Every structure is written in structure tokens, then in C-alpha cells.
Amino acid sequence: MMTESLDTGWFTEVFDSHGSAFSLKVREKLWDVTSAYQHLEVYATETYGNLMVLDGCVMLSDRDNFLYHEMIAHPALFAHAAPKRVVIIGGGDCGTLREVLKHPGVEHVTLIDIDEEVTKAAERFFPALTESNDDPRAELKFADGVKWVDEADDESVDVMIIDSTDPVGPAEGLFKTDFLKRCHRLLRQGGVMVQQSESPLYHSGSIIRELRRDMRAAGFESVATLPFPQPVYPSGWWSVTLAGKGVDVKSFREADAAASDMTLDYYTAEAHRGALALPPFMRRAFEE
């Protein structure tokens, strides 16, 4: 069935519950550390640049992280009328932070990741992602995001970005209705939250549908799921889900997005518009 064994010389992530697996050919392991929260590895791959792995799950590669980072940042920021204060929960690799800071109107970004080892590894092995960390508008905290959100002032944030791992392990609490309610409380009127929401192919009828329902239950009036390609994640297809507090996240500042002079690799106003129109199979899964 195979001409080549993947047992040596490859990093493989098996997606057990979905019967699929994705492998990258590796040159060497560059880093291996077990923090208080998780097992972090970095590999040098043959063709995807460096690869970060947390608890055996691929987090990002040099080659394709632009897709995820642009799509978790820009749709939410352009869905807000004038975002000034942004909070990122998770996102310790700082790729999302870099994208947020490309918006000149943003005045302050607080990033709260529970695990400083992720940021240390990013600084060392993914320096392009951390290149904006010295921006005076950026504030990095290494703390429990759930607790931070619990203690933050009401109506103090314009955009909340939940840039988490899968809804198991350290990030489990970030997918709970209680947490979504606290996010809602933190947002000002017109505020937008966005959360990574897994694979359209694998999770439209489960995790994504439940997250959308939980966001509405938490008080958000509008919800929008945007799919986008992501080769290193299960099924090669991923999504973010936006929720609006007194704002319709199905619309966005399309003219601003089109006129922007940010240097981007994937996001365009047209891609945003296209992603907002869900594939019919997803629409049907959400309505069931």
C-alpha cells in the first residue's frame, strides 16, 4: 500500500477521530521542552520551514501560517467600525499580534498566553512572527486567559481574539459558554470577538455549530463563520467564527479593506466577502 514508511524522517499528526493523517518530512528536531502546561517541539522540515508542535498537534509552519494569522485577525478588525483596543487570548507565537498591529488605528493590544515557552520558541525559531513585539502598542502577559478575562473591566475592549489550541487540554475553558459570556461583558458596544473554530469538513455539525449556538446564548446578536485553507491542520481546511455585540459581523468595512496598503499574502476584501457566504453544506449543517 505504501512505497515509503513514514515511521522515520517524518513528523506525522494522526487525526484519530477523523481517520486521516498529515505528515511533513523533517530534517531535525530543533527544540523539545515540556513546560508547566504542555509539550512543545520545533522541527526543521524539508519544505515547510520550521514547524511548531504542541502536545503532538501541529500549531504552525513557516510556510503556511499566513493563512491562519491573517484570517483570525483581519476579518474581525474590519468587522469593527474603529477598533482601538484589542485583546488576544492565546496566540503566544505572536503571529496574530503582528497582523493586528498592521492596523494603524489600533492603539493597544494585550496578548495573554498561559505559556511563555511558546513565545520564547517563536522568538528563537519563528522570528518573523515576533518582529512586531517591540511595537509600543503591544503588551504581552503570560497568565491564565480565563482568569484575566474574568478580572478585566467591563466594556473595555473593541476586539477579542481567541487564538487557542483545540478545545481539549489547556484551551478547554475557552470554548465554554461561561467564558463567552465574560467576553461579551468585556466588549464595548459594537465589539467583535473571533475564535478559531476547527475544520469545516470535520466540525460543521459539531464544534462549529455548538460554538455558534453558545455565542448567541452568551448574548451576541450576530455570528459568522469564515472558512479558509490551512494545509497543516486536519483536513487542510479551517475556520474562524466571529460574533458581534450590537454589530453585524456579516458586514465589514469593505472599502477600508480594499483600500488598505497592508502587505498581506491571503486576505483581501473579496476573500472576506467570499468567506462570509458559507458553502451550502455548512449552512445546512448549522441549521440542523
Place this chain on the structure above:
Amino acid sequence: MMTESLDTGWFTEVFDSHGSAFSLKVREKLWDVTSAYQHLEVYATETYGNLMVLDGCVMLSDRDNFLYHEMIAHPALFAHAAPKRVVIIGGGDCGTLREVLKHPGVEHVTLIDIDEEVTKAAERFFPALTESNDDPRAELKFADGVKWVDEADDESVDVMIIDSTDPVGPAEGLFKTDFLKRCHRLLRQGGVMVQQSESPLYHSGSIIRELRRDMRAAGFESVATLPFPQPVYPSGWWSVTLAGKGVDVKSFREADAAASDMTLDYYTAEAHRGALALPPFMRRAFEE
């Protein structure tokens, strides 16, 4: 590095030149035949339904073939003002044929695949794909597509769909400029051709760019590459490239597409519009 070996119980396709691999868990092999042209296998997978493999390369799965088949058929048909006569070269699994026949204005579709074994396997193991084969507008021929195109009447076709395997092996001739010139000759004014054109991530600066250049060299005035997700193909991200003879394939019958009552899983007018706006990294790769 791995907790589970993929050597047994999985079908794996290794994409050697791209240092990546994709695997699906299989229950059993259902079919194994070596035709005059290629080695054809069908597997029953755990989670993707049946899987067709040609010469070791994944062709399609029950679960995700809707993406490819909808995106190779509908953008080309909606880019044409009123397609009546359609030719499909390759496409022996008949999934593209089924999509084309959903267009009520289409009067005749000729499918020419070199290998009847593909259609026989589709009839047996992918019956949903061949459900429209008895449509009186459909004509199936098992013959050399290059030769057929060479002998067909000039200006006799509205839409040509090149639904081929990769540009190596039996399909190599379908990626040559001579073949594109013959396609151009066959098309009436206002005609559209479309060809599957590999991975945006892996091939934007090579196969796709060359195909676009070759299409223009063959006389087509307009060219458009549309990316879409495709989990079972290398990188999980794929593309089709359209070319127009006296028609701009960057526009399409958007109102017709939006008003259509076809039952589809992926294609929408908005997805078509979104795909036409290339990600900036692809635009840059094409301009180099």
C-alpha cells in the same frame, strides 16, 4: 515522533517533491485492476467513504469530491453566456459530467476518457457520481482525448473541461501548448476552457504560472485561476484555471448563479466571486 505507524491499515500518498504526505485509514481494498493505461485501486476508508486511486495518486473520495467537481464545472459554465455544447476530456468518474448536466441550458455533453476502467469502477463504487450518465444529453466515449480534440470540428464547442490527472503519465499531453491551441480552435467565439491546475501553495510559481502563460500563447485573451479547498489532494488546497476565447473569464453570470436552484454543497455565486480575487501571494507568483 509518532505514536502510531501508518504502514498498515492506512492508505498514504507521499508528495515527494513537496515533502508532505496525506493518509486515510482504510477498512479494505475493494478493487485492484491494471488497465492498459494505469493502475486503479478502490479502498473503503473509515471516514471518507470510498477512495479511488490511480497510479498511487488519490483521485477522489466520496466525502470531499463535491469540492473539485463543483469547482471545475460551475465557474466555467457560468463564465459562458449560454453554454449548449460541452466537452469533458478525462473525467471518467463522471462527477464533472453530473455537475454539467445540472445546467438546464446545456444541450449536449461529450465525455472522452481514455480509460473505460475508471468509469466502470465509478459505476460500481461511486454510484452517486454516475447517476446522470443515462441523461439523453450525455455521450460517453472511451478514446484518446488529444486525438479526439485534434479531429473535432472547429468552433463546435462552448465549454471545454480538461478534467485530467496530474501532468505526468497519461495526461501529460493535456498540459502542452499544442493541445491548448487545438482547444482554442474547437471553441466557438465566447467559448471557455477550464483545466485542473494543481495546488496554489505548491504550484503557483510553476505549473499554474506556466499553464496561464501557455493559455495566453494559445490565443486565449483572458485567464483566471480559482483556488478551492480539497482535503485529499496535496496541500489540501487546489485550483482550476479558466481561459476565455473572446470572453472575459474574470466575469460571470452572477445573477444566474445566485438565482440557480441547483442542489450544491460548495459552489455559490459569492464563492465564485471570492475565488476570482486571487490571494496576493498567488498574484505575485504569477507576475514574476
